[in-house]
Amino acid sequence: MKYISVAAAALMTAFPAVAQDSSDPIKLTLHDWSGQLITTTLMGEVLKQAGHNVEYVQADYIAQFAGLKTGDLHVAMEIWETTGREAMDEAFATGNVINLGETGMQAIEEWWYPAYMADRCPGLPNWEALKDCADAFATPETAPMGRYLGGPVTWGGFDEERVEALELDFEVVHAGTDAALFAELEAAYQRQDPIILWIYSPHWAPAKYEGQYVEFPPYSPECYSDPSVGVNPNAAYDCGKPRGPIWKVAYKGVAEKWPNATKTIENFHITNDEMGKMVAEVDLNGKSVEETVAAWMDANKDTWSAWIVK
Incomplete structure (x- = not known):
């Protein structure tokens, strides 16, 4: 996926790569819904602006945790409290996956x-x-x-x-x-x-x-x-889905290998309203993910520039 904004491309040298971060590619996972593709592409293009090497990797939402635990995958930008909590907790318990904080969006x-x-x-x-x-x-x-x-x-x-x-x-x-x-x-x-x-x-x-x-x-x-909890004493899942933050998670080695990139990812923050508008651009107005991300970055340079740690 290539970033196409001329205005933002001119900033490529504004944030040279930092010596203490590896030049190896940071592997960001892509899934199968527009919002996640936007979030991940936005994060990836900001990291590129900071001089980091980024690789986008297609992965299943839940199955990706196997790769995050081994370090074959590095960063997942959208783990929803609603559906990902169980897999996220299991991954955290291994000590191989870490929480990089909330995205700012509520699920x-x-x-x-x-x-x-x-x-x-x-x-x-x-x-x-x-x-x-x-x-x-x-x-x-x-x-x-x-x-x-x-x-x-x-x-x-x-x-x-x-x-x-x-x-x-x-x-x-x-x-x-x-x-x-x-x-x-x-x-x-x-x-x-x-x-x-x-x-x-x-x-x-x-x-x-x-x-x-x-x-x-x-x-x-x-x-x-616990099956005994809830309206059906003989079955689990007899309740609504959880609600809450959308999280950023990473392989534990990311913080050591790419310390500044990790802090930049931690600083990423976007609202439901901002994301909803970008998803509408893609799903309703026929814009590509790349075009939509480019437009947001052109209009919000001060915001994403403040995320960057160098």
């Missing part, structure tokens, strides 16, 4: 339905309403069971476990890609077709479409780990 990932479905399923947003009107969300392929459209399988999320634990008459169907997920939402919304699906924030969708998140029993770590 929500949950079942979401368009406003027009509220009349077809009275009692929403309370999750218990789904027990009585699963058929309102049925498709020809799942009838009489409702269909829940989940994110790509690689995102995790324990949706199948939740459906079983809460005894919901729903079939979980996973979208193949992030783009496919929101293409289905767009098509259903235009036709007022039944749909309930995985929506996340920061993203443009909750702002563009009128709808609401389902209110499940409150999340607790014990709900995920």
Whole structure:
């Protein structure tokens, strides 16, 4: 991926590489949703401005932790409290992966339905309403069971476990890609077709479409780990998903091999609103990730320059 902004490219010599940081490439992981690609590309291009060597590596969201633990991968810019906490904690416990702090973005990932479905399923947003009107969300392929459209399988999320634990008459169907997920939402919304699906924030969708998140029993770590906790005494995952920060994590050797780059990554901070606007540029306005990042950097030079430690 190449940075294309002429204005920002002129700054390439403004921050020469620091002697104590290795010239080896810092491997940043790329996943399969626009926001993460933007976050990672933005971080990578700032590191390049600081004189560091950067390599982008495609990796699965959860499976990437194997590479982070061995040092084959170096930095992951978006680990969501909502879906990544369990894998993140396991990686931290090995001592091979470290937390580089919050990105500044706050994560929500949950079942979401368009406003027009509220009349077809009275009692929403309370999750218990789904027990009585699963058929309102049925498709020809799942009838009489409702269909829940989940994110790509690689995102995790324990949706199948939740459906079983809460005894919901729903079939979980996973979208193949992030783009496919929101293409289905767009098509259903235009036709007022039944749909309930995985929506996340920061993203443009909750702002563009009128709808609401389902209110499940409150999340607790014990709900995920102890079957006796929660509304179903015989099953775990009988609650909502966690909410909270989106984190930056790295292989432990990064701080030693690239100390200034590590501090620069720690300083990275962006808001939900800023990210939502950039995702909209890519997903709705047809801009490339590189163009979108370049435009943000051109408009926010003072912000990203302040992240750089040299």
